[in-house]
């Protein structure tokens with residue numbers, strides 16, 4: 001849900017909520033001031049304006065490709081005010097505002113800023129999780145679970161980001177009973193807000209927003225809800241569990257609890273994923289191109305999996321299209337770490353993909369990770385052989401640089417999927 005269903009360009013949640021959580025804490029009654037959500041405002045654009053003061057106050061767009069068919073992945077506040085949004089093509093942005101300045105994205109720079117922001121958060125609390133390059137969630141401790149302390153913490157983090165990281169960087173902070181409500185609260189005031197949603201205010205809160213304001217509600221879902229007589233967030237909130245089950249199947253149960261402030265989106269251990277995603281260059285915007293880039297991403301992810309000593313127990317793949325709904329699928333698998341198993345699982349799942357004309361974005365990840373060091377080697381000889389081949393390839397990568405050798409199938413995409421993806425969950429190299 002979240003990013004993957006909302007729209008093709010809202011990547012931030014790819015790794016936050018790609019599949020249903022295994023466990024939900026439904027035994028614990030919802031409580032106020034549990035979670036603080038921090039979302040940097042127009043992050044990449046603000047970083048560019050931070051380092052290039054002449055860009056401040058100007059409508060600017062950040063794009064991985066600056067050509068007309070490139071896609072804006074961040075727009076400055078000034079550009080947003082002109083209707084230029086994330087996900088818009090460069091040529092559309094130019095139509096809206098001819099003089100918009102388009103800047104090629106600089107992932108390495110954004111990562112430096114991400115790390116600095118992370119340091120600030122770390123100086124306040126160890127109980128945080130990185131959700132994406134510009135989003136963090138903090139689980140508040142019992143001392144912080146009251147209005148005064150939670151507000152003070154939120155304000156202190158905002159101030160410190162400004163003073164220690166960059167005076168042009170602002171963020172929206174939301175505080176609420178669960179991640180969902182904390183994020184929704186944060187979105188109420190952008191930029192630079194600090195908003196609190198309490199359980200007693202839920203009816204009022206849901207009355208003040210529209211269905212499409214709800215994180216995770218896209219056109220299709222909105223249509224489905226309205227068709228079933230759920231016309232507003234308040235109706236949604238007031239629908240009982242059996243009704244939501246009928247309307248939304250399994251996710252109806254999650255929605256029922258989520259809307260009431262139960263934590264259903266925090267699955268700390270299963271949240272650990274290894275993955276890569278990529279915005280397709282024009283030459284790869286075809287089924288064959290997308291598959292070729294996917295092979296390269298799988299190759300990278302599998303080698304990282306082994307490098308970090310993990311076995312994957314689940315696989316997730318997503319493809320977004322310019323002119324059709326996104327495809328996303330996950331499956332449980334018997335634990336593996338070799339490239340061959342990863343590839344065959346992904347391609348097996350892709351058989352269900354309806355290929356709309358132009359794929360725009362691909363993403364793969366491995367989840368349900370376990371340590372390979374505590375797991376016995378596979379009893380299946382072919383998997384063990386595949387693991388050994390993969391390990392040998394990793395060794396060559398280590399000695400000669402990543403990408404020195406590739407399976408032939410990766411060749412077409414060899415030079416795509418560089419470190420160009422400045423969003424999604426930061427990669428492992430930021431771990432300490």
Ligand SMILES: [Mg+2]
Pocket residue numbers: 039040041042043134
């Ligand atoms: Mg943001």
